[in-house]
Amino acid sequence: MKDSRREPSGEKLAPKAVVNRVCLYLRQLEVFQRQGESTVSSSRLGASLGINDAQVRKDLAFFGQFGYPGIGYRIEGLIGKLRHVLGIDRDWPIALIGLGNLGRALLKYKHFRRRGFQIVALFDIDPHKIGQMYDGLPVRAIGELAEVAASRTINLAVLSVPADVAQSVADQIVACGIPGILNFAPTTLAVPSSVSVVAVDLSVQLEHLAYKVLNTQSAFPDPAHLFDGASGR
Amino acid sequence: MKDSRREPSGEKLAPKAVVNRVCLYLRQLEVFQRQGESTVSSSRLGASLGINDAQVRKDLAFFGQFGYPGIGYRIEGLIGKLRHVLGIDRDWPIALIGLGNLGRALLKYKHFRRRGFQIVALFDIDPHKIGQMYDGLPVRAIGELAEVAASRTINLAVLSVPADVAQSVADQIVACGIPGILNFAPTTLAVPSSVSVVAVDLSVQLEHLAYKVLNTQSAFPDPAHLFDGASGR
DNA sequence: TAGATTGTTAATCGATTAACAATC
């Protein structure tokens, strides 16, 4: 430890893998806190998540010196620090675009609210949905996005529209100056580098699971022979 | 190309990142196919997804030799090959456990069905939900899982229950011999290594997006000064 | 043929893990 109370926030952008794990650390620290614990070691935190202890220390060290040699990490303090470095120590007003089955489920998803994420405006392209109320919020036409985003300083959009309209809606999101998109549409969005996108394709996740199940050494009966009519290329 | 029609399927487990990208290649190839294309090069496929062309070739080469020098990849054939290596050239009967807002949305999610994933049985712990019908399927008590799984050879479970019961439900899934779990509960599951888990934590995705937005060099006004009361550790 | 594009090797880059002095 070179110097004692330094916190290098914002110096370098953390790698994607680090940020994802830090989100998990935060989630698990809150579990420990609810259980009445006050400190935790990197090895115990890692074990609860299936992550190597050196990895835990290195990930946390990326954002500052939070630990105490011989003791571990003070849970309450670390939670506050991680919330700060992740940027979730504030409110994030969100526009939800697309009120299909998935969109409506996301609207009611409790965990978002608990994290400071609050859906404050709804949009859809379907004329039948526009004007309806969901969870106390009116559904607006996408054309109103610019106006609403400006007046409420919305900076995140959750996109749950069909794939074939996702790019055109994304273009409008970008045009409004909204700098972040959580994309549930199963398509890759082209956006300027100043706009951040996190993509969640539920089918891809399930496909990945299928691959893992088929390729995990086990007693699982692989009916591959039923399909191997294909030969060569 | 050492020897001409080899297909090393099942030799080594592909890295996670490779599998995820291959799922995206497949998704994009189907787009090209719908547009009436018959071949595509690694550079064009990569460009449409923001992936380096050498990466595309290397990922595909992991599973076999599918391309033709000077021509590219024949789309229809490659789609079939990738479906096969991913294991989605068959039906996957699925148990959906937890019929909250998210679970009900997943039940109606069209893209699963199109990929061969079919939800064939519903389970919940809430006595008020048990016996109700959703989408033509009755909600069963979790105690019936073993029986139903055995009779229908279910091999994937989608878990959308609250975090505090997720582990105990996962234990029952494992006990039934179901080898794959898609976990939407915001908690890490402890399962034997013979069981595959893919975790999707929607809050973590949104947190990651918030981090990216705050740390992308841009005109985005960072109100961090409102929060920096914290000092030291 | 000339141009295009693959599969693969080598080079680069980044991420993970082991080890340990410093610290409490």
Add this chain to the structure above:
DNA sequence: TAGATTGTTAATCGATTAACAATC
């Protein structure tokens, strides 16, 4: 003090990219 645990360096491991002979 002895034991525990950090932050960090060095070693390992794996993933990405550039380059190019082989091929169509």
